[in-house]
Amino acid sequence: MPDQVPLQLGNTRLDRLHLALESGALLQAGKMLNALHPGEIAHLLESLPMAQREMIWELVNEENGGEVLTLLADEVRDDLISKMDVSELLAATEGLDTDDLADLVQELPRTITQEILDSLDQQHRERLEAILSYPEDTAGGLMNPDTITVRPEVTLDVVMRYLRRLRDKIPHQTDILMVVNRDGKYLGVLPLTVLVTHDLDDTVAEVMSLDVRAIPANWDDGRVANRFEQHDLISAPVIDEEGKLIGRITIDDVVDVIREEGEHQFMGQAGLSEDEDMFAPVLVSTRRRALWLGINLLTALMASWVIGQFEATIEKIVALAVLMPIVASMGGIAGSQTLTLTIRGIALGQISGKNTRWLILKELAVGSLNSLIWAGVVAVIAGFWFNDVNIGLLIATAMCINLILASLTGTVLPIALEKLGIDPALAGSVLLTTVTDIVGFLSFLGLATLFLI
Amino acid sequence: MPDQVPLQLGNTRLDRLHLALESGALLQAGKMLNALHPGEIAHLLESLPMAQREMIWELVNEENGGEVLTLLADEVRDDLISKMDVSELLAATEGLDTDDLADLVQELPRTITQEILDSLDQQHRERLEAILSYPEDTAGGLMNPDTITVRPEVTLDVVMRYLRRLRDKIPHQTDILMVVNRDGKYLGVLPLTVLVTHDLDDTVAEVMSLDVRAIPANWDDGRVANRFEQHDLISAPVIDEEGKLIGRITIDDVVDVIREEGEHQFMGQAGLSEDEDMFAPVLVSTRRRALWLGINLLTALMASWVIGQFEATIEKIVALAVLMPIVASMGGIAGSQTLTLTIRGIALGQISGKNTRWLILKELAVGSLNSLIWAGVVAVIAGFWFNDVNIGLLIATAMCINLILASLTGTVLPIALEKLGIDPALAGSVLLTTVTDIVGFLSFLGLATLFLI
Known part of the structure; x- marks a missing residue:
């Protein structure tokens, strides 16, 4: 069903606002802007490159400012807050729901938090402190004390x-x-x-x-x-x-949780935070992505080191160098399918002590069957390509080993990480790739060294 | 925030139900089951292997049955429906909200749909037909005509x-x-x-x-x-x-859309449907995963074919075989970061004609900076490893080419796919990997052939 989310290339409201800004009609642009719902203003700000974002933010009036701040993605919000002074922040926090205020306060420097607390009447302050006493990601942190x-x-x-x-x-x-x-x-x-x-x-x-x-x-x-x-x-x-x-x-707060959980799983696989700002400055983005690339470089270097142990073998049979990426990559694909399914199962609370064993056995069976099918296909292709039955048998065996191990890792790894308190959505894919790369190269080149040389 | 979704290993209600079932206390199990909210029954059914799922489904009474069906993931629902006869289905659909009934009816064989339509009074039937006249993934398909x-x-x-x-x-x-x-x-x-x-x-x-x-x-x-x-x-x-x-x-229906959109993005990367049933029978899972493995095998074979063109070069410098996976894999990682960010931006409607150019330029800048950083690091490592400055220079150049191209592909590809009506969440990652693998091997081995031999 969600296949057809539109690109919304012709976002007319955005276009009209752009037009007003480009023609310098700031007063008109400000009016158009503040007539929007705070959620729409937040969305608009998130869709703008940094320089324009700050220009538009200046046009948002005080009445809307606070609510817009609470609706922005963390990263965009923090950036705008960092440029506001204390009096602007105090004005923005006025009239906010207590739960929204709590969200906002947690992002502010301690000195400003104290000023905001001091500016509240006693009842309001006690309520705010009650929320702040719970971690942000619990029911207590999500709640609003303003009940009837x-x-x-x-x-x-x-x-x-x-x-x-x-x-x-x-x-x-x-x-x-x-x-x-x-x-x-x-x-x-x-x-x-x-x-x-x-x-x-x-x-x-x-x-x-x-x-x-x-x-x-x-x-x-x-x-x-x-x-x-x-x-x-x-x-x-x-x-x-x-x-x-x-x-x-x-x-509304639950919808945010669900949206963020989905984005966290999706973006975590690429080492990105769900709050990642698409329009962050180049240097900020570079620094953040660099870390993930560095971690993955370590994985790649380990795999290369494994290959390096078999230089002599490759020198004798170059076909091995040609075929070895297939073994590693098919293991990675099979493993990531299992990993993805398991991470979602954990997030939905569908995995319990009772069914873990069943799930592992099932994934092992699926992995084994698929490894047989595709190892067979690859064996025939490789055998004909290099005109050598042994090469075919070799790659088939290595692929079976790697795919079966990948299925096991894809199920056990995220469950183990979760138990250890490590986020599987973030650490799962890079650890899995390490296993499938190393096992892939090791089994293929190792078996070749044992049997073909 | 969603880092700490619990594994819920001690799901006591599930455990108690298991206990009741294992001890054969079916009557008691049935009572416990039907006291649950239909949403909870659906969740429970989704968390069970096939055999137990059917046993539990038998215990769900008619009153709850219809609503539970509408709340199940498509795949689980279809499976249960396929085992029900017409009279059971008619009983289950009684008393459902019109929008839920519309969802259900779309999954049923045409003959049964007609029977259900015939069983409705005229007003009810007209309302149902009104919903069915809109595609499932539009506002018309989501709506319920029962307004006050x-x-x-x-x-x-x-x-x-x-x-x-x-x-x-x-x-x-x-x-x-x-x-x-x-x-x-x-x-x-x-x-x-x-x-x-x-x-x-x-x-x-x-x-x-x-x-x-x-x-x-x-x-x-x-x-x-x-x-x-x-x-x-x-x-x-x-x-x-x-x-x-x-x-x-x-x-409630919007929450489902948001949940499914998130799962679609996350699971699509691994070629899985968001409706994928964790406890589907082994053969069903195997068949579905096999297709994705097959598509990825094509990608891997193309990459191998590229390597095969340089067999003579590799034979002379085996170090190339050792290092080449690094170039391909780092390109894949950099590209998937950009791809992930762009796919989310499209889904959130944050990408418009106005900011596409800005985004591409920004991602190119981020990719270029990161390629410089990591190409430098890899150059030093590879140079020392093989005691050869030229190898270091070579891999650095190839990595720069691949990372910059990966950043460009990661932004342009999903936007282009979306415009072509192809789902970027499903096709994006495999197409991207094809590009980064081929460009990675081609640039590294090609440059080596030109300059080192």
């Missing part, structure tokens, strides 16, 4: 009057009200759809729903996302260890 | 009475009511939070919001997802070409 709570014994009529008093202070994405007891313990939810469809004389206790289980504050964000997906939630209550309601998580 | 509409001239009191009559028929994830005129044209929305906080004597027109722009039915799903993310929507109206309201899209 009601007591079970009141009637819907009382609830309605309470809501009318709140009016514009009702937080966005409020689909349910939280029902708590006298001690603040979470009891259940009162969906707005229930509120508007039931008799106003009914009590909350009579009509509330017990279906929405509260999320403990220490759950990690991946687990929170799975809960939202499996239960089709829009918002969910968060509780502390004593079952007390301390906030709620809304779907 | 109100007219601008009525008072909130009338709306409230209308909702009380509907009561349990209010569709899930209803956060806004749609305001339409006499001709069914979309005018704006009435959020439930506005409904419950305003005077019941106010008219809808007085308090409705014009902020939610309607989504045209022909928008593709990636664009819909971007709109939801940028505007923090929970549900949004869908209109036809004449501006008439024809349905609404809810965030």
Whole structure:
């Protein structure tokens, strides 16, 4: 289904803005810009090279500034923040939701954080400190303390009057009200759809729903996302260890988690961060990519060292040099298929102690069957190419060894890395390639040395 | 942030269910199972090897069956459906939301689809046919026609009475009511939070919001997802070409689109479909993976053919065989970094005609700088290793050529593929590797033949 995401080459709004900027109509450009939704402004900023980005950022008014900052990719945001002074930052943070403010504050220098905390009233500050006490990637770090709570014994009529008093202070994405007891313990939810469809004389206790289980504050964000997906939630209550309601998580933040998880897996394979800014300055990008290239150079050098051990063999049979990349590369492909599947399984929480053994055996079987098929094909091609049955047999054997080992590594490696607390999405592919390159060259050239010379 | 998605090795619910099954307590297992949310049942089924999956599926009761089917990954669903007879399928589709039913119907044989259509009342059937008339990956295909509409001239009191009559028929994830005129044209929305906080004597027109722009039915799903993310929507109206309201899209379906887009990018790199079932039978997995291995074998054979053209050169300087994989592999790594970044940029709609040139130039600059750094390092290592300055100069030159070309290919290739209607997430990596392998071997061995022999 997502095959056909459009290139959006004719993004007219962007084009019109460009036009206004190029013609120097800054006032008009500013108006066009601030009429956009903060999410759209953030998207626009992310799509611009650095120089233009800063020019556009200058045009964003204070009212939008804070929310735009919270919606930007980390890297773009940090860059813009680094160029703002304290008073601009204080102005931008005014009126933000507490969870957004918490996100932002974590990126700021400590001195500025203190100034922002000092500028808040006590209730607001305590709420912010509550969020900041949880790691960013947990339910506690995702939550917003601004929940609307009601007591079970009141009637819907009382609830309605309470809501009318709140009016514009009702937080966005409020689909349910939280029902708590006298001690603040979470009891259940009162969906707005229930509120508007039931008799106003009914009590909350009579009509509330017990279906929405509260999320403990220490759950990690991946687990929170799975809960939202499996239960089709829009918002969910968060509780502390004593079952007390301390906030709620809304779907917009969960969508960010899901988006980032997907990007993390995808970009991690190439050693990139999900926050990588496409329009970062050349030197910043170069430095960041250089590290990954360096790590991979080590892998390549190790593989070359293995080949170097067989110089004498290659000198006698040059065909080996011609064919050896095939063995290494097919192992890499087979291994990365298994690796990819396993990393996704881990992320979705589909891999448990119960099915790990089954999965390893299955991947071994798939790898073995495919190694037989393609080793056969390669054997025939190589045999005819160099007019030598032994070369064919040799490459077939080496390929079987490498593909089977690749399947095993592709399953076991990410599970082991995860248990060791190392991110498989980042470290998996380079470690796998090291194994498949070395085993590929070693088995092919080693067997040749043993049997052909 | 998503670094620490847990392995959930101690999934107690799964373990307890296993225990119940192993001890033969089927009745108890069935009860435990059907007490779960359909989303959780789907997740559980996806986490089980085939034989156990079918056993568990037998235990799912009719009430849950249909919804579980709609929540399963395509591949798992198709497999279960293939084993159900017509009456079971008819029972499962009863009571489903129209958009879910549409998803399901598209996977069924035509004869069964007709039976299901016949079993519906006219209104229901017309709605289903309306969805089926749009491609699955458009706003029209995602939408659900079951919207609640109100007219601008009525008072909130009338709306409230209308909702009380509907009561349990209010569709899930209803956060806004749609305001339409006499001709069914979309005018704006009435959020439930506005409904419950305003005077019941106010008219809808007085308090409705014009902020939610309607989504045209022909928008593709990636664009819909971007709109939801940028505007923090929970549900949004869908209109036809004449501006008439024809349905609404809810965030749960958008979350699926985002999840699938991420998985598509990640798994596509390894030639896997995002619907790939981790627990598919060995033969099914083998066949599917074989194709990708075969395509990559072609790439590897082409690279080998290039090396084969230089057999005489390698025979004279075996060091070339030892070092040549470094040139090819570093090009592959540099290219895949650029490719990954560009594919994500396309998916996020961040790449437009305006910034393509800038992006290409930037990636070329990054590639050039990194090629200089690492070519220098490799030159020194290779020079000392083989005690030959010329070998060092040679590999440095070849690496520069390959890395710069890789950066160019990594940017231009996915943009070109997208314009040609070919999915860059699937075809990009194999085409890129072909280029970096061939250019890597050709430049290194070709230059050696020209200058060292």
